[in-house]
Amino acid sequence: MAATSPGSWWSRRPIFWQVFTLVIVAVLLTAAAMLTLTFVGPPSRPAPTVIADIAASLRAGPVRPNNGRPMTLTRSVAPPSPQTGEVRAPWLEAALTPLLAAPEGAGTEPWVIAYSSEQPGPRRRSAEREVRGTVTVGWRQGRVWQVLRSHPSPTETQWVITFALAVGAVLAFILACAWFVVRAIAQPLSALADAAESARIGQPWSGPDGPATPEVAKLAAALASFDARQRDHVRQQTTMLAGIAHDLGTPLTRLAFRAETLSDPQREAANSDIALMRGLIGSSLALARSSMARSELVDMHHLVHAVIAASWQESAPLQVTASPGLTVEGEPVALQCLVQNLVDNMQRHAGGGRISLIERDAMAVLRAEDHGPGFPPDLLSQLGSPFVRGEPSRNAMTGGNGLGLAIARTIAERHGGGLTLGNLDQGGAWVEVILARQT
The missing domain is CATH 1.10.287 (Helix Hairpins)
Known part of the structure; x- marks a missing residue:
């Protein structure tokens, strides 16, 4: 860190x-x-409004005792309507009736209408002297109503x-x-x-810069230690494979000399087996070494054309479309091996095909398409793993050793990309390799 x-x-x-x-x-x-x-x-609740003050306010204007509710007096030709939360209060009307004079010719029509937000419940109406909620009271005088309303306390x-x-x-x-x-x-x-x-196979991993908690720093150190152990393990495997390949070279050479004493059919079969063993050893070494290489700028346009020119076969022609000047940072031998494996697969199993090289989202995309039999659908999820072959037979001459796509995938992942494959709708197979322009 x-x-x-x-x-x-x-x-x-x-x-x-x-x-x-x-x-x-x-x-x-x-x-x-x-x-x-x-x-x-909270502030103290407003003091109850005295009923006598309500009557006095209707006669002479609003009266607001200390810590009481503010009141407003208006005139209206229509009876008053209640405020929000108020209901008709007959007990309040009965208490106000003796305090307010009835208008002339009142008859049987009500001349006092009262509403209140207080819910009185059972009470002794003769003892009512005050109201604890808001009120709306109308007092009719002739054709006009005096309407008094009290409001919530502003405090x-x-x-x-x-x-x-x-x-x-x-x-x-x-x-x-x-x-x-x-x-x-x-x-x-x-x-x-x-x-x-963003870690790359075969390259030392380093944690992010900047401040981090002790737990994150400990996790980063553990990942760095794990990465170092993995790279050391890969180096040991590569060294071991190189030693095995070297040691097998001598007995294979002896077998080749001894095969010369055999009859022609047997000698050809023995030499074929020896060649297959050497190819398998070489492919295994390439798979191991694909994660351990130096990096430099590689012109993919030139590399693709060079590989196809060196591998050209009249019986398995290849078409190529490559964008010029498309370079990636990587290991030249590994990238050449990647392209070579794609070319070999198309020539061996499909009789040729097309290869295109384009740039997409700042990545180099190498796509190979053919019109061969395609990949077995039940093996699509496994292809690209070591020793998994798309050719159903166990014949190494036709099915290969199952390391070509595995090597290509390992090289692509080491170069910040990956490998995907599938079958074309019109028949044939496709393999797409993505490589990071900069790693």
Whole structure:
């Protein structure tokens, strides 16, 4: 991991302490907000409205006692309608009737109409002297109604707004802290995942730069150690295979000399088996060495044309379309082996085909198509693995040794890409290799 700057102190704290600190801060802020709102409010509820004050307000204008509800007086030609939450209050009408004079010629029509938000329930109506909720009272005088309305206390409404704003501010601050903590935890993990995803076979792996928690740093070190062990294991395997190939060369040469003493049919069969053994050894070495090579700029246009020119067969012609100037950073011998394997497969199994080389999304795409029998559908998911052959027979002369596509896939993955394959709708098979322009 790279050295970190002093400003990344928080990002280097353990994940446990980051999450624990967030929880503590959230709990303390919530408790402090609740205590503050408890001690500064809520304001005391408005004092009940005295019924005698309602009557006086209807006669002479609104009266608002200390800590009471504000009241407004209007005139209307229509009977009053209730405010939100109010219902008809016959008990209030009965209490106001003795306090308000009936208009001349009132007859049987009601001349006092009252609504209230208070739900009285069973009560002794003769003892009613005040109202604890809002009221709407209409007093008819001739053809005009005097309408008195009381309203909620402004201090109570203001406290509700203050409470909502305080809770919202605390919640926003806690969410901001949570976002900061989660981001500080997730970013190093995401960077580590990206670094692991972009790792190349055979190349040393290195973790991302920047601050990281101890857990992420430990994970990056473990991945680097694992990668080093894997590369060491590959080197040992390659060394072992090289030793086996070298040691097998001498007995195979002796067998070739001894085969010369055989009759012609037997000598040809023996030489064919010896050639197959040497080819298998060479392919196995190529598969192992494809993950251990140097890198340089390779002109894929020139390489593809060179391989096809060297492999040309009249009985298995190849068509090529390659974009000029398309280069990748990689190992020339491995890339040549990759193209050669694709060409050999098309010539051996399909009698030729087409190869195209284009650039797509800053990647070099090498695609091979043929009109042969295609791949067995039941083996599509396995092709590209070592010793899995698309040709159903066990004859190595026709089916190969099952390492061609495996070598091509390993080389493609080492160069930041991959290999996919399938069958064409009109018959035949296709293999597509993707190579990163820069690794």
